[in-house]
Amino acid sequence: MHPEAKARSAYVWVFLAGALSGLINSVTQTVIALIALRQSSPDVVGSPVAGSVFGVMGLLGALCAVPIAGVFAVIGFALSVGIVHATARFFGGQGTFDRLAYAFGAIAAPASIISAFLIPFNAIRYVVFCTLPVILLLGLYVLYLEVTAVKAVHQCSWGEAAAAFFMPTILLVLLCGLLVLGTIKLAGPSFNELMQQMQQLPR
Secondary structure, eight states, X not given: OOTTOOHHHHHHHHHHHHHHHHHHHHHHHHHHHHHHHHHHOHHHHSSXXXXXXXXXXXXXXXXXXXXXXXXXXXXXXXXXXXXXHHHHHHTTXXXXXXXXXXXXXXXXXXXXXHHXXXXXXXXXXXXXXXXXXXXXXXXXXXXXXXXXXXXXXXXXXXHHHHHHHHHHHHHHHHHHHHHHHHHHHHHHHHHHHHHHHHHHSOO
């Protein structure tokens, strides 16, 4: 790994990749919205002036979304790396946060850029069936690379690296499941009473 591996470099990569992804996604959604609006209301968007106004507004919205997408990408990236790093240290890992963030950033940024360029193709009917396998394979390859990064940075075994990477997600899913079950259990009587009242309403 590069001797000057710092988390700051990873943050820059992730910000740029997230901003590019946000730009492509916003532009794609704007084009889709304009096409749908033109089909549903041709009199409104059919004129060149109205079409230009909607296009400029969509472009400005896309440009405003670029830095926001980049900032949220960095926040999510930093949180995920921090959780994985803390879990790896719990298992006896010897790596540092900077080195792990640098490794994860070198993996996440290119993957995000590739996924971003696939966004417009997902908007085309039936083409999504071609891009979906690519996205799935890319996701699996990214998971493998990130587990490998945990193993290399923290100098631990494959089992410890996989546990450090997947255990936070598994615990989060279990916690969400318990919260949902608890909510259903607490709201069950009220929901049953509501259904009974609805059934007793005159038809």
